[in-house]
Amino acid sequence: MTPRTLFSPRLALRPWRPEDLEPLFAINGDPDSMRHFPAPMTRAESDAWAERMQTHMEAHGWGFWVVEERGGAPFVGVVGLMTVPWEARFTPAVEIGWRITPGFRFRGYAEEAARAALDFAFGELHLPEVVSFTVPGNEGSWRLMERLGMRADGTFEHPRLPPGHPLRQHLLYRLAAPPGG
Template sequence: MDPITLHGPRLTLRPWRPSDLDPLFDINGDPDSMRHFPAAMTRAESDAWAERLQTHFEAHGWGFWVVEQRGGAPFVGVVGLMHIPWEAPFTPAVEIGWRISPGFRGRGFATEAARMALDFGFGAAALPEIVAFTVPGNVASWRLMERLGMRRAGTFDHPRLPEGHALRRHLLYRISAPG
């Protein structure tokens, strides 16, 4: 399927390029950026995650886009939509997620890009609902979910983390298509 590119006032959400792997690893390999995940990723793990994101893009024409600042930085981070590949009480579902490079945080880029992704999800992709999730300690992330109009829908234990893991409990957020 042909990949879709989205254009906003300040940002372009575009498909992946080989040159995106280095700046993605700059995020995924940074312990501070990954503090709400089980661990920072190795280069091989980051590249494998990028490959999974690209495979989703090839299958659906959309997914986690690379966020590019129009007339500026070619890589601000990644934001997008993805079918959740594991089982939980709320799956099957499509999630929205984001990872923004440290130098671009606090400028509203995650909010703008996430709104573009939601508009696409409820528009062209015709999704009935989109979910998001994070650990309770990731206040910046769940506040963004709330700014997007998502509503907290309880908690769940992430099935990819073992019993007793400090990050296993997650907050679940949902938003339904307008109308």
């Protein structure tokens, strides 16, 4: 399926290009950027993650898009939608997530891009709901979830992390499609 490109006032959410792998690794390999994940990724792990994102986008026409400034920086980060690939009390589900390059944080780009992705999820995909999740210590992400209108729905144990892992407990947020959406 042909991948879609989305636009917001300042940003384009576009399909992947080979030159996106290096700036993606700058996020995925950065200990500070990945502090709420089990570990920073190696270059091979980051490239494999990008390949999974590209494969999903090619199969569905949507997924995690590369975010670029319109008329500016070609890589701000990645924001998008993904089918949750494991079982939990809320699956099957589509999640929304984001990873923004450190130099572009605190400019509202994650929120702007996430709103464009949510508009697509509800307006074109007609999804009944989108979820998001993070560890309790990732206040920036769960605050963004709240600004997006998502509502907290308790916690869950992330099934891909072993029992006792300090990041296993996750907060779950949900956003239902707007009426008529």
